[in-house]
Amino acid sequence: MVSALCVLVFLGIVSQFLAIEITPTISDGVPETFNMTRKPFEKIGNGYYYLERNVNLNWFAAFESCRKMDAQLVAFQTLEEWNSVILHLESNKIEGIFWTSGTDLANNEEHVWFTTGQKVTLDSIWNEGEPNNDGGNEHCDVVLSAKDSIGLNDLECELKRLYICEAPQPITASFVIW
Known part of the structure; x- marks a missing residue:
């Protein structure tokens, strides 16, 4: 975000000397026309997620693994986000x-x-x-994805399970120069 601000300031100064008009636009996400990937993350709904399907870790190690990818363990903020991820799991038989x-x-x-x-x-x-x-020991939450049931459940944090990481939402900055 700081580098985008520096570019805006630079373009503002240049535009005064060259008598040109610069119109900046900043928006959340990446336009579909850009055809960009964010490997290892995949776009699901409006977000970018990494679904670890092979390595089981305890909750703490899963959190650390996501952070190493500059991501976080998923936090479902809206029903729309939840539904997008669940639809992805169901339609891909995950x-x-x-x-x-x-x-x-x-x-x-x-x-x-x-x-x-x-x-x-x-x-x-x-x-x-x-x-x-x-048992008084379930303090960490999982998505249970099975043929007959999908939902949130609490489990013991030390159990080794798969995990879902959520990447920060990218921001697109564009400029129109007249």
Whole structure:
């Protein structure tokens, strides 16, 4: 973001000396016409996600793995985001148990997205009877993706599972010069 600001300042100074008009536009995401990829992330709905399908890690190691990719464990902020990822899992027949950033480690029975600090407010995404803190040790949240059930569930953080990372939303800056 700082480099984009430097470019804007530079173009502003140049435009005064050359008597040209520069119109900047900054927007979220990458236009489809750019045909860009963000490997290893794949575009799902309006976001970019990495679905680890081979290596099982505990919740802490999964969090660390996402951070090494400049990403975060997924935090479902909207029902639209949830539905996009679930549709992707279902349509590609992807089954498994995937860590999210959901947890109640700070305050028992108060699930938040660790990556944002926001409460998990989408009650409809929990599997029936969840979260239940079964055995008093379930403090980290997963997406359970199976043929007969897809939803959020709490599990023991030390269990090794697959995980979903969410990349930051890219920003596109463009300039029209007259």
